[in-house]
Amino acid sequence: MMLPMKSSNDTVRLGVIGLGNMGMAHANYVIDGKVPRLKLAAVADKNSERVEKYANESVAGFTDGIELIKSGQVDAVLIATPHYSHTSLGIAALEAGIHTLVEKPISVHKADCEKLIAAWTDKEVVFSAMFNQRTDPLYQKLRQLIQSGELGKIERINWIITNWYRTENYYRSGDWRATWGGEGGGVLLNQCPHNLDLLQWLFGMPSKVTAHCQFGRFHDIEVEDAVTAMLEYPDGATGVFITTTGEAPGTNRLEVATDRGKIVIEDGKFTFQRTEELVSEHLLNSEGGFDKPFVWNVDIPVKAGGEQHIGITKNFTDAILDKAPLLAPAPEGIHSVELANAMLYSAFQSAPVELPMDAEAYAAVLKKKIAESTYVKAETTDTVADLSGTY
Numbered sequence: 048m049m050l051p052m053k054s055s056n057d058t059v060r061l062g063v064i065g066l067g068n069m070g071m072a073h074a075n076y077v078i079d080g081k082v083p084r085l086k087l088a089a090v091a092d093k094n095s096e097r098v099e100k101y102a103n104e105s106v107a108g109f110t111d112g113i114e115l116i117k118s119g120q121v122d123a124v125l126i127a128t129p130h131y132s133h134t135s136l137g138i139a140a141l142e143a144g145i146h147t148l149v150e151k152p153i154s155v156h157k158a159d160c161e162k163l164i165a166a167w168t169d170k171e172v173v174f175s176a177m178f179n180q181r182t183d184p185l186y187q188k189l190r191q192l193i194q195s196g197e198l199g200k201i202e203r204i205n206w207i208i209t210n211w212y213r214t215e216n217y218y219r220s221g222d223w224r225a226t227w228g229g230e231g232g233g234v235l236l237n238q239c240p241h242n243l244d245l246l247q248w249l250f251g252m253p254s255k256v257t258a259h260c261q262f263g264r265f266h267d268i269e270v271e272d273a274v275t276a277m278l279e280y281p282d283g284a285t286g287v288f289i290t291t292t293g294e295a296p297g298t299n300r301l302e303v304a305t306d307r308g309k310i311v312i313e314d315g316k317f318t319f320q321r322t323e324e325l326v327s328e329h330l331l332n333s334e335g336g337f338d339k340p341f342v343w344n345v346d347i348p349v350k351a352g353g354e355q356h357i358g359i360t361k362n363f364t365d366a367i368l369d370k371a372p373l374l375a376p377a378p379e380g381i382h383s384v385e386l387a388n389a390m391l392y393s394a395f396q397s398a399p400v401e402l403p404m405d406a407e408a409y410a411a412v413l414k415k416k417i418a419e420s421t422y423v424k425a426e427t428t429d430t431v432a433d434l435s436g437t438y
Contacts, residue, residue: 059146059364060088062121064112064136065128066097067221069150073125073356074101081357085364088122091115112136116143123173123367125360126150129223130231134159137377138166146173148363151240153380155231156388156413157406160381167378173366175359178375178383180241181248182353185312189303190249192310192319199306199325204250204278204286210297211238211290218268225268227416233262233270234292235387243383244375246288252382253278253286255401260394265293269422276390288390308342315351320344 063074070092077087078101090101091109102108109115112132116124116139123146126136134154140147141163153176154160167174180186192198211234223229230236235243258276265272272293278286300313308322322329322340329340354361358374365371388409389400395412 057084057368059085059367060120060122061085062089062091062107062115062118062124063087064091064115064124064126065132065150066090066092066094066101067127067129070125070127071097073127073360076357077360082360082364084368085360089115089118089120113139116140116145122146123148123363125177127177129221129229130155130236131159131229134163137163141166141169141172141174144169144172146363146367147377148173148175148177148360149377149380150177151244151380152236152384152387153377154384155236156410157381157385157404158410160384161406164378164381173363173373174377175363175366175373176375176377176380177356177359178241178244178248178380179355179359180245180353181375182355182358183351184349184353185315185317185351186245186249187353188317188347188349189310189312193249197307198303198310200282200327201250201280201284201303201305202326203284203302203304204246205300205302206242206246206287207289207298207300208239208242209289209291209294210299211292212295212297213238213266213272213292215266218266225266225270225272226422227269227413227420228422230270231413232387232391233268233272234290235260235271235274235390238292239274239290240380240383240387242288242290243386244380246286247382247386248379250284250286251280252386252402254281255279255399256386256389256393257399258390258393260391265291269420271391271394274390274394276393317347317349318344319347 061077063070074087074090077085087106089107090098091112092098093110095110098108107120124140126133126149130152133149137147137149154163218225225233256276256278258274260271261273262271263269273291276288303310306325306327308320311318321343324340326340362374366373385404389402389404392409393400
């Protein structure tokens with residue numbers, strides 16, 4: 048097989064590691080030319096039949112991700128393997144000076160996140176995460192309003208995100224799915240990293256998490272498929288986060304109460320009920336006991352969607368070639384992982400968890416869960432699961 052020629056200065060040669068559902072989707076839109084100045088130069092997957100679908104005279108094929116990284120055939124990699132190997136493959140790519148885009152979550156637990164981030168020593172290497180929902184104009188507009196000060200103090204956050212419905216057959220589609228050793232968790236580690244990332248991207252990190260997690264409530268799995276969590280923030284704001292993969296038709300409703308009224312994002316719409324004066328001032332100064340601030344129903348013409356995965360990959364390419372600022376820097380991925388870990392840790396202990404949490408303590412609990420699992424187990428080291436060849 049002919050190997051790809053070295054790319055020019057205006058083209059990035061990409062290697063996709065992991066050809067499961069997401070890996071194939073990424074490879075396909077790159078092949079289709081959806082990302083200018085990016086070409087698919089290599090693929091890697093443990094399953095040689097998947098590799099053969101893509102390998103040709105211009106795309107090198109590998110059955111080991113480390114071999115792809117060391118091949119010299121790529122400038123960048125997109126890691127779309129099962130969760131634990133995000134750490135080991137990410138470290139290998141960063142240490143090799145390869146630009147790295149890693150699927151969510153960037154690692155399974157906080158201690159592994161710290162190891163991965165510590166490997167990013169050359170800041171000329173672009174290191175991004177596939178938090179594609181940051182491209183959605185709805186959340187971008189909310190972030191703009193928060194950061195501009197337009198909304199005043201955030202008082203309450205409620206996010207019901209229960210439209211992640213999954214069937215029993217979904218969990219049977221891979222023996223690594225929904226196991227402590229293969230995935231490191233359930234809905235919090237698979238579906239909700241996007242929402243947890245948006246939660247911290249918009250509102251910052253809470254100082255305390257109290258969560259009730261139900262393990263295998265709806266499915267024959269050992270990990271969580273239903274979660275209700277309460278968040279407490281340093282400034283007194285509170286939040287509630289509810290998610291499950293067992294509810295249909297489900298809801299995706301983010302409600303934010305602020306000193307300047309209320310915002311609701313639901314069904315692709317952005318609703319802003321803006322109070323004419325600050326709620327805190329009206330509350331203190333009003334002469335009546337039951338009157339409320341006048342409210343303006345503000346029309347904000349924002350459409351849901353954005354470029355999603357393609358948008359993040361475009362931004363990654365632009366960062367490599369043009370030094371464009373990253374929309375989703377990978378080191379920020381530690382925050383969504385810590386939120387997921389804290390919710391699980393709180394449920395394990397039936398007690399609140401203070402943030403920042405003890406990364407090593409949680410890693411030890413997770414290791415014990417893996418050892419005690421009656422489901423498929425993965426070989427692990429003390430903190431990093433060794434699944435670099437399993438994708």
